[in-house]
Amino acid sequence: MTNYTKLPAILLLADGTVFYGKAAGKIGTTTGEICFNTGMTGYQEIFTDPSYFGQIMVTTNSHIGNYGIQREEIESDSIKIAGLVCKNYNIVYSRKQATESIQDYFQNDNLVAISDIDTRALVRHIRDKGAMNAIISSEITDLDELKQKLAEVPSMEGLELSSKVSTTEPYFYGNPEASLKVAALDLGIKKNILRSFENRDIYVQVFPAKTKFAEMEKFSPDGYFISNGPGDPSVMPYAVETIKEILAEDKPLFGICLGHQLLAEANGIGTMKMFNGHRGLNHPVKNVIKNHCEVTSQNHGFGVVPDEVRNSDKVEITHVNLNDKSIEGIRVKGKKAFSVQYHPESSPGPHDSRYLFDDFVNVMKGELVW
Numbered sequence: 001m002t003n004y005t006k007l008p009a010i011l012l013l014a015d016g017t018v019f020y021g022k023a024a025g026k027i028g029t030t031t032g033e034i035c036f037n038t039g040m041t042g043y044q045e046i047f048t049d050p051s052y053f054g055q056i057m058v059t060t061n062s063h064i065g066n067y068g069i070q071r072e073e074i075e076s077d078s079i080k081i082a083g084l085v086c087k088n089y090n091i092v093y094s095r096k097q098a099t100e101s102i103q104d105y106f107q108n109d110n111l112v113a114i115s116d117i118d119t120r121a122l123v124r125h126i127r128d129k130g131a132m133n134a135i136i137s138s139e140i141t142d143l144d145e146l147k148q149k150l151a152e153v154p155s156m157e158g159l160e161l162s163s164k165v166s167t168t169e170p171y172f173y174g175n176p177e178a179s180l181k182v183a184a185l186d187l188g189i190k191k192n193i194l195r196s197f198e199n200r201d202i203y204v205q206v207f208p209a210k211t212k213f214a215e216m217e218k219f220s221p222d223g224y225f226i227s228n229g230p231g232d233p234s235v236m237p238y239a240v241e242t243i244k245e246i247l248a249e250d251k252p253l254f255g256i257c258l259g260h261q262l263l264a265e266a267n268g269i270g271t272m273k274m275f276n277g278h279r280g281l282n283h284p285v286k287n288v289i290k291n292h293c294e295v296t297s298q299n300h301g302f303g304v305v306p307d308e309v310r311n312s313d314k315v316e317i318t319h320v321n322l323n324d325k326s327i328e329g330i331r332v333k334g335k336k337a338f339s340v341q342y343h344p345e346s347s348p349g350p351h352d353s354r355y356l357f358d359d360f361v362n363v364m365k366g367e368l369v370w
Contacts, residue, residue, distance in 0.1 A: 009114040009138040023138030024089045024113035025106030031153045032056040032082030034134035038280035042348020048074040050165040050188030053230040056083040065090035068098025069105040075190040079109040089115035130275045157273045161231030162187035166209035178203035183221040188229025192347035213245035222364040223252035226259030233261040254360040255339030263339045264304040267314040277301035281349040284322040296342040297349025
């Protein structure tokens with residue numbers, strides 16, 4: 001295990017609020033939009049989720065690192081968060097399957113973090129003031145210098161980030177002899193989405209974010225998938241155009257998270273930056289078609305504009321968030337296209353919503369229509 005000494009560190013928020021803590025991970029400075037996740041488990045999956053690219057993560061669970069790092073419990077090939085804020089940073093872990101400590105993991109992946117923060121106070125502050133930019137430093141102690149660096153960080157609103165986390169070359173996932181084929185547009189796709197397809201006898205070709213429909217069509221897929229990912233959907237016309245072409249050909253289409261927002265954009269429905277967004281493993285969502293509730297895993301800072309969805313003659317609402325009534329799912333009238341804002345692959349999280357992958361299979365087989 002790497003030698004570790006708790007050096008002083010500073011967390012500065014864009015509104016001038018300062019928290020003092022101890023250095024964790026790599027000694028250095030990092031910036032990003034600060035947000036919090038209320039999940040009690042699955043920190044490694046959260047760290048590697050591409051949708052968190054460019055964000056500083058606050059974990060509300062008081063202990064982080066206590067079950068170590070297991071290299072297979074990842075949602076992408078590297079850490080995607082910009083930084084971590086936690087209360088108790090546990091280098092000693094208690095799981096036989098773990099391969100290294102969280103400190104070694106962070107140092108090897110060059111992640112700057114801060115611990116010994118009153119995360120309850122911090123989360124309450126973010127919840128009341130909204131998501132904002134922040135800076136963590138264990139090498140700079142001058143607040144004026146930190147403020148200057150923080151002022152240079154762009155707002156998440158208006159940022160196109162999917163092309164930064166997407167694959168650069170197409171690749172295949174699953175069994176080539178599978179009964180169905182899906183072309184997936186990688187805007188920051190999570191590995192458990194691909195596993196969920198493979199588990200349903202689906203062979204997937206994954207394409208870079210800016211791939212045209214004509215190129216995806218060469219795979220002769222039974223359906224198309226638009227993935228999750230980071231950034232602002234309103235500045236992604238390349239993806240919206242691809243979705244419009246898929247809809248024009250009346251092909252089966254399933255979107256998750258960012259894919260949900262882009263399906264809305266392709267149908268003339270606007271998206272917006274949310275005050276805080278939803279990030280956690282216990283968000284209650286009502287399926288209004290089946291009239292049942294499911295507990296969902298969520299991670300998004302943007303959403304569709306609810307009134308525009310309700311007033312649209314192109315889509316109908318399928319899922320609604322029971323906490324704030326935001327729109328969690330839509331399907332396109334007269335088309336084989338649907339999407340959800342949350343994460344049915346749920347890694348980490350509950351499995352209540354995994355039926356949506358089965359619904360997609362049934363749509364591709366022609367057994368589910370609306």
